[in-house]
Amino acid sequence: MFLRLLKSSLLRRPKAMVLTLVSIVLGASVATAFLGLSGELSHKMALELRKYGANILVEPTAAGLAGTGYLREDDLPKIKSVFWKYNITGFAPFLHGIAEFGAPGGTGRGVVTGTWFAKRLEIPGEMPTTQGVRAIAPWWQVTGRYPQSPDEAVIGAALARRLKTGVGGEVTATRQGKTARFRVVGVVTTGGYEEEQLFAPLASVQELLAAPGKVSRVLVSALTVPMDDFGRRDPATMSRRDYEKWYCTAYVTSVAKNVEEAMLGSRATPVWQIAGAEGTLLRRLGATMVLLTMLALGGAAVAVSSALTAAMAERRSEIALMKAMGADRRQVALLFLGETALLGTVGGFAGFFAGGALASFVSRQVFAAGVVSPAWLFPVALSSALLVALSGAAGPLRQALRVEPAQGLKG
Numbered sequence: 001m002f003l004r005l006l007k008s009s010l011l012r013r014p015k016a017m018v019l020t021l022v023s024i025v026l027g028a029s030v031a032t033a034f035l036g037l038s039g040e041l042s043h044k045m046a047l048e049l050r051k052y053g054a055n056i057l058v059e060p061t062a063a064g065l066a067g068t069g070y071l072r073e074d075d076l077p078k079i080k081s082v083f084w085k086y087n088i089t090g091f092a093p094f095l096h097g098i099a100e101f102g103a104p105g106g107t108g109r110g111v112v113t114g115t116w117f118a119k120r121l122e123i124p125g126e127m128p129t130t131q132g133v134r135a136i137a138p139w140w141q142v143t144g145r146y147p148q149s150p151d152e153a154v155i156g157a158a159l160a161r162r163l164k165t166g167v168g169g170e171v172t173a174t175r176q177g178k179t180a181r182f183r184v185v186g187v188v189t190t191g192g193y194e195e196e197q198l199f200a201p202l203a204s205v206q207e208l209l210a211a212p213g214k215v216s217r218v219l220v221s222a223l224t225v226p227m228d229d230f231g232r233r234d235p236a237t238m239s240r241r242d243y244e245k246w247y248c249t250a251y252v253t254s255v256a257k258n259v260e261e262a263m264l265g266s267r268a269t270p271v272w273q274i275a276g277a278e279g280t281l282l283r284r285l286g287a288t289m290v291l292l293t294m295l296a297l298g299g300a301a302v303a304v305s306s307a308l309t310a311a312m313a314e315r316r317s318e319i320a321l322m323k324a325m326g327a328d329r330r331q332v333a334l335l336f337l338g339e340t341a342l343l344g345t346v347g348g349f350a351g352f353f354a355g356g357a358l359a360s361f362v363s364r365q366v367f368a369a370g371v372v373s374p375a376w377l378f379p380v381a382l383s384s385a386l387l388v389a390l391s392g393a394a395g396p397l398r399q400a401l402r403v404e405p406a407q408g409l410k411g
Helices: 003-010 016-054 073-081 157-163 204-206 240-247 252-262 272-314 318-325 331-365 375-400 405-410
Strands: 056-060 090-101 106-115 118-120 130-131 139-143 152-156 170-175 178-189 196-202 215-222 266-270
Touching: 003 170, 016 170, 016 272, 016 331, 016 375, 056 252, 073 090, 073 130, 073 215, 073 252, 090 157, 090 204, 106 157, 106 204, 152 157, 157 178, 170 196, 178 196, 178 204, 196 204, 215 252, 240 252, 240 266, 252 266, 272 375, 331 375
Parallel strands: 106 196, 152 178
Antiparallel strands: 056 215, 056 266, 090 106, 090 170, 090 215, 118 130, 139 178, 152 196, 170 178
16 A cells, blocks of 8 residues: 555656656765765876875985995885885986086086986886886976987086087086086976986996995885874884874875885985875865765755655645545655655666766866776765755655645645
């Protein structure tokens, strides 16, 4: 009997039921899309932010390696074998030295820097990767190209102006009686201190500076989670349990600790100007997505309430007749809640698939890459749809329970 009444009630008012169902589907789909995008957007945004600079700086300790003040180049592959190796998107070593530069157009003193530009790194048991400045600093604007042989170099724009040279020119670098000649194949513009340097392959600069197998510092780019109060704690003051939790959370501080352990005689510290800004941006992005989800669900609940309120005005005589024939408040409420729950369930199923399609569309438009809604979003979509349906039905249900049989039948 109850099922027949439920079926009859739904079929007699198709317009109101369709409008209610559409409102539920829209609310569930938008909530599913936003929640599905929230985690994916944070990940993709973190990847995008990695293009604007490394967030970990590795330098020698005060004494450095055996008192030399350098790091070992041989230790660099260990960075991609630490606990958080999959979060490390790239790194680049640097070896700095002051040299006297000479070019056909002028002379001057400046910094010569050896680095990896795009070095293929093969580690046993791991997938090969390409490391260097092209991985951690894609924002460098290079007119020309990067060096591909030991005698090629790129020169900073400011230094190029001082030496009156450019792409195709030659620059000699002299340091303590040793001279190296480089052919300029690119001019780099960054708007920073890099424009005052000459960048050449690491091995060539090591030979010039008489520092074989050594580097001055390493810049590491890693995907991290936003810092919180726990992540800012000093690990030396933590209990063993807290330390394990901190170490196994991808804070920039814990990833830096990983790298520091891998590099002998090193001190790894976060670049807080970058890491702090990233954390703030990602937290605000997450909060924005949650707020938009709540607004979408609230708007859908209001739409459901409006549709059911309009339908309720047409059902006063029906409700009055039910009460006159002996139906109590519980039975009337059960009928209306049954209708609402059924619409919410159908809307949840439809909203999950519609939300997945919407999330994929937004991701493709913004990041040129699709996104697949995780399975855990299905119960979220279903719960959201039921929440919207039942919240929207609360007001109309109270009106139904207040209907008096005599007044309803007379009207």
